[in-house]
Amino acid sequence: MSFCTKMSSNSADDNVVLDYKKLLEQVEEIRNQDVGLESVQSISRVMSIAEELVDKVKKPREIGLDAKVLEISSAVVQQNAERFDSGFRPEEFADKLINKLTLHDTESSQTDSLIWQRFREKFSHLLPLAPRFDYLLGTIDKEKVQRKVRQPRQPQSRNEGTKELIKVLANKSTMQDNEIGQQHILDYISRLLVKTYRRNGEKPISYFKVVLSPNSLEETCQNILHIAFLVRDSFVKISTGEFTSVFLM
Template identity: 25%
Template sequence: MESNEEQTGIPLMPYRQTDNERMLLRKEYRKLIKEVQDNKEELIKPECGQLLDHVNVANTLFKRVTTTREGVLDSKFMALSVTLAGQKTNLLQTDLVAFEPDEFMEKLVTKMEGRFITEDEDKVDISSDSWKSMGEYVSKFYTSVNPVLTVMSGTFDFVPKPIRPTAVKATEMAADGRADPQHLTRFDGDKKEATPEEIENVLRVIRDLYKNQPYPIDYFELVVDPESFGRTIENAFHLAFLVKDGFVRIFLDDENSIPVVEPIERPEDRQSQMNKKCSQVMVSLSMEEWRDIIDAYELEGTTPYIKRSTQKSKQSGNSSSKRAKT
């Protein structure tokens, strides 16, 4: 028998829900979701099986879903049910059957007709015949051949390996057979660590300058070496150690607001300076800024205040640069 579609040649339109039917379906979904949310503490208990009943109800409702709006409610319910199912799984007790060594030992002793010698059951007396009977009993549960340790070609006798003395190269042996130490052919004595000596040199320069002209020294005039950018960075680095140890202090000049340096001579002042809460300042100096300072202070061609410790420090009377006065 031909269908109506085959008879008329016109495709049948799919069933279209009315607004009232869709509204009723959404109402049932919301009721189901609210019921699950209100009873979620009960539903996650391992012995409770109502969560599966609610899922079956949702599957029945889903057969009537034809639009996206109702599909969103179904997805919301499924997400909620999956969350509760995960919580329910975490509460399940998976260690219901556990191996108890003490119980297993008691069963073995009973099976082999043994007896406990001590009251705390630490020692057990089992006859050799009982062990043999137990071996015959459990052997039927093993289908493969039981492994047996046998020696096929005899045993290996342990022979300790002799300790061989460390061989010494013939070229390093003296005529009498004693080891001849290696001789140094080159020694760079001028490459020792010179940082402490350089720091003392900077302190000596500051004290000499302040002794001849007792007012603060301009920071940039002190540390800048117009002939070497690297020496300028080293001078600032060495000066930072003197500030840290309380031998000198750096502050801003009241007149020009530029950093100046002043030595601390008395021990009590030095201790007071070290106990003060000082602020650390990160000094950044590029090569371009270094050249700008040389031009601003007119240091080109002048002798730097701080020379290397192997040279004699510059005297303040021979300086062509200007000192900041407070």
């Protein structure tokens, strides 16, 4: 072994000895302190450091220092244990714990509502609350809502016979409310179609000009239905012209 290697080994050994001496000073200070949780925690930290130093122990002197640290540490732990045991009564501790936990239950004047109220006051800040909102459905006052006034559409220009026919088709559809049968309505409409056909010079009548009512979808649907019945009964015929327009024959 060279001189440098030997000097390095001696330096490492000296460091281990110094570390153990520091631990001895710490455990002596802890032993002179008052017993309690703080002293136990301090001893726990010292023991952790001692466990790391054990791997570096090589000489009898170092082993002796380690044993001394363990001896004093054990004495401190024993001292704390005796102190705690002398003043600790398990039965008394259990009674106090039960009384503390059941304090609110023994109050006969408290009701369930008061208990839940106290619970809410103490723990409401821990519970995430959903944002408040109200439904609009059913809360709007209909009396205050002003209805929108619709402007009537301007009727398109039609020949006199077609206008009269559309008006009669729409008006005669209400005869059902006056206990007049469907057949009477169709007979009346068929007579008007004949008049319109003759007035038009016995030329085909435009189907759309007859059934379409620009001011009422309901009237238009009724007119389509009545013309369909007349076609079914073979009173009128429908054909397409040169420009694919539909005509009544």
